[in-house]
Amino acid sequence: MSKILMVEDIAVDIGKLNILKGVSLAVENGVTALLGRNSAGKTVTLNTVMGYWPVRRGRIEFLGASLVGLPTHRIARQGIVYVPPRGVFHDLSVELNLSLAIGSRAYRARREYVFSILTELKDILKMPAGCLSGGQQQIVAMARALFHGPRLLLLDEPSRGLAPVIIQRIGAVIREMARQMPILLVEQNFTLASELARDFYILDDGRTVYAGTIAELAADDELKRRYLAIG
Amino acid sequence: MSLSMFLVIFLEGLSASALLFLAAVGLSIIFGLMDILNFSHGALFMSGAYVAMTIFHATGNFPLAVLAGGCAAALLGLVMERLALRPLRGRPLYQAMVTIGVMLFLDQLVIEIWGPSLISFSRWGPLAGMTAIMSGAISNYRLFLILVGLVVFLLMAGFLASSRWGAMVRAGVENAGLLEGLGVNTGLLFTFTFGLGAFLAGVGGAVYGPFIRLVDPNLGLSILIDSFIVVVIGGFGSFGGTVLGSLLIGMLQAFIGYLSPGLTVMLNVVLMAVVLLIKPDGLMSVRRWRA
Numbered sequence: 001m002s003k004i005l006m007v008e009d010i011a012v013d014i015g016k017l018n019i020l021k022g023v024s025l026a027v028e029n030g031v032t033a034l035l036g037r038n039s040a041g042k043t044v045t046l047n048t049v050m051g052y053w054p055v056r057r058g059r060i061e062f063l064g065a066s067l068v069g070l071p072t073h074r075i076a077r078q079g080i081v082y083v084p085p086r087g088v089f090h091d092l093s094v095e096l097n098l099s100l101a102i103g104s105r106a107y108r109a110r111r112e113y114v115f116s117i118l119t120e121l122k123d124i125l126k127m128p129a130g131c132l133s134g135g136q137q138q139i140v141a142m143a144r145a146l147f148h149g150p151r152l153l154l155l156d157e158p159s160r161g162l163a164p165v166i167i168q169r170i171g172a173v174i175r176e177m178a179r180q181m182p183i184l185l186v187e188q189n190f191t192l193a194s195e196l197a198r199d200f201y202i203l204d205d206g207r208t209v210y211a212g213t214i215a216e217l218a219a220d221d222e223l224k225r226r227y228l229a230i231g
Numbered sequence: 232m233s234l235s236m237f238l239v240i241f242l243e244g245l246s247a248s249a250l251l252f253l254a255a256v257g258l259s260i261i262f263g264l265m266d267i268l269n270f271s272h273g274a275l276f277m278s279g280a281y282v283a284m285t286i287f288h289a290t291g292n293f294p295l296a297v298l299a300g301g302c303a304a305a306l307l308g309l310v311m312e313r314l315a316l317r318p319l320r321g322r323p324l325y326q327a328m329v330t331i332g333v334m335l336f337l338d339q340l341v342i343e344i345w346g347p348s349l350i351s352f353s354r355w356g357p358l359a360g361m362t363a364i365m366s367g368a369i370s371n372y373r374l375f376l377i378l379v380g381l382v383v384f385l386l387m388a389g390f391l392a393s394s395r396w397g398a399m400v401r402a403g404v405e406n407a408g409l410l411e412g413l414g415v416n417t418g419l420l421f422t423f424t425f426g427l428g429a430f431l432a433g434v435g436g437a438v439y440g441p442f443i444r445l446v447d448p449n450l451g452l453s454i455l456i457d458s459f460i461v462v463v464i465g466g467f468g469s470f471g472g473t474v475l476g477s478l479l480i481g482m483l484q485a486f487i488g489y490l491s492p493g494l495t496v497m498l499n500v501v502l503m504a505v506v507l508l509i510k511p512d513g514l515m516s517v518r519r520w521r522a
Contacts, residue, residue, distance in 0.1 A: 050412055052408060052412075071411075071416075071418070072411040072412055073411050073414050073416045073418075076411070076413055076414035076415075077414045081412070081413070082412045084409065089405050089410075090405060091402075091405050092398060092401060092402055096398050100395070100398055100399060100410075100413070100415075101414055101415055103395070148413070148414075
């Protein structure tokens with residue numbers, strides 16, 4: 001299997017704090033889960049891949065080419081889309097949220113396909129995204145990723161703050177998206193992550209401390225207790 | 232108050248509002264999109280006025296002079312954004328201090344080039360007369376200001392409401408990081424926006440000069456204060472708020488000034504204080520997120 005994204009021993013400082021001290025991971029096809037407690041550095045890792053934070057040390061390679069030092073929009077244009085939790089523009093309509101960065105021609109060309117997966121979008125297209133529920137906002141943010149058709153999706157806590165029934169729907173959408181694109185998934189909800197992902201990495205205090213397959217992790221209560229505070 | 236008197240004062244208020252709007256709109260947009268409190272905005276306004284005055288006296292062509300004033304300010308703004316502001320992106324306090332430095336520099340530059348004393352800036356022939364309104368009269372120049380304000384308002388409103396650039400500016404106001412993550416070069420968007428804000432300031436200065444019939448090196452500071460009051464009342468970063476703030480101040484100045492001229496001086500500040508007590512973010516505040 002070829003590595004789509006490779007992160008090797010990156011260190012990131014924010015202000016005077018060493019937030020990431022040694023994160024390594026690799027993303028292949030399918031869903032890769034990035035797990036760990038709050039403030040372990042999961043979101044900062046995604047943000048660093050996107051170029052929001054500069055690395056002090058380490059390598060980030062996407063399809064064999066280094067991303068280090070590139071501005072965020074150039075990284076995005078290489079085909080990486082980052083979806084923050086409920087990451088929508090509240091002041092814009094749903095339709096503008098979806099078409100803003102790709103232009104109306106590409107939007108029209110792909111909308112039938114996206115709406116066939118996310119049928120719930122059709123009724124809310126003209127609404128301002130700020131008026132939607134949290135679950136709807138998450139759907140819009142993921143729909144935007146489908147419109148962009150990325151070569152890698154960085155999905156940051158899609159279930160955060162959502163009701164169980166909505167999380168189920170989000171999970172189904174992620175499963176559908178995973179057929180189209182590799183996904184690096186940051187998720188606090190271990191049940192959801194274990195249903196979707198094949199490989200996982202655990203971060204603790206800014207370091208990669210464990211990697212393996214989700215099936216191993218699900219069976220290892222000691223590991224879950226130590227790093228994920230589960231069980 | 233007779234009807235014709237009311238109409239004249241109303242139009243005077245509208246022309247004052249148009250001037251305030253032209254002065255403040257760039258300040259508001261630049262803060263909204265880029266988080267930059269641009270203290271040099273008044274100096275850009277003044278530079279526009281001086282350049283327009285020079286071109287007008289040399290050519291007698293007022294439309295050309297206004298365009299030149301706008302372009303000169305835009306050029307100054309672009310250079311300033313690229314050289315001084317971009318390296319400090321994400322550090323609003325430092326950027327604000329840089330703009331104070333640019334303000335002092337431009338104020339001094341104007342004195343070096345044109346001298347410290349007032350220079351008269353006469354009105355262009357076609358705009359010099361008066362127009363009768365029932366039994367009253369209003370200067371053609373005030374009508375011209377209303378027209379310019381209206382045109383800029385419509386252009387900006389159309390730009391912000393319908394074009395993709397406008398939507399990007401609105402998206403950038405709300406969450407620049409998210410927009411950048413979608414492949415949009417927000418640096419270019421910011422430079423363009425800063426240039427646009429500076430251009431509008433220059434145009435404002437160019438049409439302001441003939442209104443008071445002169446230019447002087449203190450122009451920048453007084454306009455800066457007026458613009459800040461308008462934008463604070465309307466809500467920083469809100470286009471609609473800037474329109475509303477300009478109309479409120481312009482109209483109140485005209486009508487209160489008619490009833491009691493002495494009151495207008497403190498009126499702005501009192502109005503601002505009242506608005507801030509009731510709505511600390513201004514009348515139409517923009518919700519803001521950061522990635």
